[in-house]
Amino acid sequence: MAEMKVVEKIMAANDQIAEQNRRLLDERGIVTVNLMASPGAGKTSLILCTVEALRGRLRVGAIEGDTASRVDADRVATAGVPVVQINTGGGCHLDAPMVRYALNRLPLDEIDLLLIENVGNLVCPAGFALGEHVNVVIASVPEGDDKPYKYPGMFSVVDAVVINKTDLLPYLDFDMVAFRELIAGLNPEARIFEVSCKTGEGIEAWADWLAGMCS
Amino acid sequence: MAEMKVVEKIMAANDQIAEQNRRLLDERGIVTVNLMASPGAGKTSLILCTVEALRGRLRVGAIEGDTASRVDADRVATAGVPVVQINTGGGCHLDAPMVRYALNRLPLDEIDLLLIENVGNLVCPAGFALGEHVNVVIASVPEGDDKPYKYPGMFSVVDAVVINKTDLLPYLDFDMVAFRELIAGLNPEARIFEVSCKTGEGIEAWADWLAGMCS
Numbered sequence: 001m002a003e004m005k006v007v008e009k010i011m012a013a014n015d016q017i018a019e020q021n022r023r024l025l026d027e028r029g030i031v032t033v034n035l036m037a038s039p040g041a042g043k044t045s046l047i048l049c050t051v052e053a054l055r056g057r058l059r060v061g062a063i064e065g066d067t068a069s070r071v072d073a074d075r076v077a078t079a080g081v082p083v084v085q086i087n088t089g090g091g092c093h094l095d096a097p098m099v100r101y102a103l104n105r106l107p108l109d110e111i112d113l114l115l116i117e118n119v120g121n122l123v124c125p126a127g128f129a130l131g132e133h134v135n136v137v138i139a140s141v142p143e144g145d146d147k148p149y150k151y152p153g154m155f156s157v158v159d160a161v162v163i164n165k166t167d168l169l170p171y172l173d174f175d176m177v178a179f180r181e182l183i184a185g186l187n188p189e190a191r192i193f194e195v196s197c198k199t200g201e202g203i204e205a206w207a208d209w210l211a212g213m214c215s
Numbered sequence: 216m217a218e219m220k221v222v223e224k225i226m227a228a229n230d231q232i233a234e235q236n237r238r239l240l241d242e243r244g245i246v247t248v249n250l251m252a253s254p255g256a257g258k259t260s261l262i263l264c265t266v267e268a269l270r271g272r273l274r275v276g277a278i279e280g281d282t283a284s285r286v287d288a289d290r291v292a293t294a295g296v297p298v299v300q301i302n303t304g305g306g307c308h309l310d311a312p313m314v315r316y317a318l319n320r321l322p323l324d325e326i327d328l329l330l331i332e333n334v335g336n337l338v339c340p341a342g343f344a345l346g347e348h349v350n351v352v353i354a355s356v357p358e359g360d361d362k363p364y365k366y367p368g369m370f371s372v373v374d375a376v377v378i379n380k381t382d383l384l385p386y387l388d389f390d391m392v393a394f395r396e397l398i399a400g401l402n403p404e405a406r407i408f409e410v411s412c413k414t415g416e417g418i419e420a421w422a423d424w425l426a427g428m429c430s
Contacts, residue, residue: 039337039366040357040362119338
């Protein structure tokens with residue numbers, strides 16, 4: 001039981017800092033989204049599409065989480081978005097202290113919507129609160145329609161599911177009806193958005209949903 | 216520092232059981248492969264293709280790891296392969312005690328090659344020895360060519376990289392030369408196999424490599 005106690009202590013400390021992050025974000029009126037997904041599902045691409053779709057309506061900021069490298073932050077910075085890269089040094093998820101570190105380095109007065117790109121992982125990030133208001137998982141068509149079945153911990157806790165890479169549907173055996181039914185069974189309240197960051201299809205509805213939360 | 220000590224103790228216990236697993240597998244002459252990948256990269260599909268390619272040459276067994284469900288084990292059992300499903304109950308990786316549990320339930324006298332499908336995760340599984348002889352990561356073309364850069368922990372420890380879903384190359388911006396160069400930089404000894412589990416392309420070379428280790 002000793003190990004379990006340590007884990008509880010870590011989780012309690014994380015939740016406390018997540019709560020402080022949330023208070024800070026509320027005070028500044030910043031709606032914050034925790035974007036989670038498998039590696040390569042298109043988290044950074046979705047952030048870039050969202051920034052474009054909301055340009056002139058909302059000021060977007062970003063926190064980029066990765067086990068290593070800064071390629072994602074570089075891509076986002078090129079779009080004129082204030083961004084902080086967090087490298088977890090091999091760690092499998094972001095936690096609340098990492099996000100607090102990043103918040104201290106962002107121009108919070110210039111941000112309406114903060115998009116946090118978590119580490120690419122469908123398991124661990126679901127267990128760590130960051131201070132976010134909304135949790136979103138991005139699933140991509142090439143991953144297959146059975147992912148909610150295999151990763152129920154993730155798909156059952158999110159507020160929305162974004163299905164990306166719909167442009168690849170003609171080349172893959174992906175059953176959208178079955179996928180939507182799996183999500184409805186696990187998490188009937190979850191909003192579902194079908195998008196392609198390559199063609200832009202569906203991005204407007206997703207961006208409108210985010211904008212609705214910021215008004 | 217208390218937490219770090221606990222983690223070390225857990226890792227030492229895992230490594231000890233992994234060592235016992237390895238000894239048992241060596242005694243039975245079973246070559247064991249730890250297959251790691253993102254969710255949806257095609258681990259189960261690769262196992263099924265490998266079983267077909269080796270039919271009549273080697274007797275394959277499998278351990279299927281998932282956070283939940285038994286769909287993968289059902290697919291593999293249909294191919295006539297002895298298989299045990301491990302559900303981690305939300306856990307993000309397999310560990311050596313889980314594999315020992317599965318080994319006790321497999322007909323080891325009827326297996327030459329054991330394929331272990333780890334939980335879909337490019338981070339955590341790389342840190343836990345199972346008793347395997349060979350570590351393999353499957354990357355898939357839709358995930359993008361930058362994955363070795365973002366998950367160096369995984370790509371630097373494996374003996375081979377299988378690039379799956381090459382049939383989708385015409386529809387995606389995936390730079391195979393850049394991908395191979397990233398792997399060569401991180402892990403010059405790693406074998407690289409380009410395959411499509413959909414068309415069967417490249418499976419023969421991969422299966423021959425496995426067969427070569429079993430002879």
